[in-house]
Amino acid sequence: MVARFVDHWWCCILLLLILIGLSHDINSAETSQSVETIIHPAVNIHHISRNSLRGIFGMRQRAWPNGLPIRVFVLPDDAQLHNQFAKEKLNIFPYQLRSAWDRLIFSGTGQAPFLVNSEEEMRARVASTPGAIGYLKRVNIDDSVQILHIE
Known part of the structure; x- marks a missing residue:
């Protein structure tokens, strides 16, 4: 037993x-x-509120606290990572982002973010553009960009 x-x-x-x-x-x-928000190292901030991040990706906030113009880079609307970023980091649906961008364009009060076709292009464009912001899978992040943590 x-x-x-x-x-x-x-x-x-x-x-x-x-x-x-x-x-x-x-x-x-x-x-x-997991998806992470990335920025050009010259931005020189490490944390941001979710509301500020929504303002940036909604194209309403146009400059960083240090005065550097913000350049927003996104993947196409149908990209899985774009959907994951919108839902997990912004807590909104991707169609809501598209709607906000379309309103800005059609009203003549703003422009849409810069479109990239791949994560490799996203990393390269954010790394080479002062003031740039975008997103990548954690596994694809290297020292050329900085992770921006969401509070």
């Missing part, structure tokens, strides 16, 4: 260790696929 209990106990411990290992792998995969 005791031997049977010990066998079950070891099976439970082994199962628990396997589950812990799997959850670590899943969390690592989710972290590398």
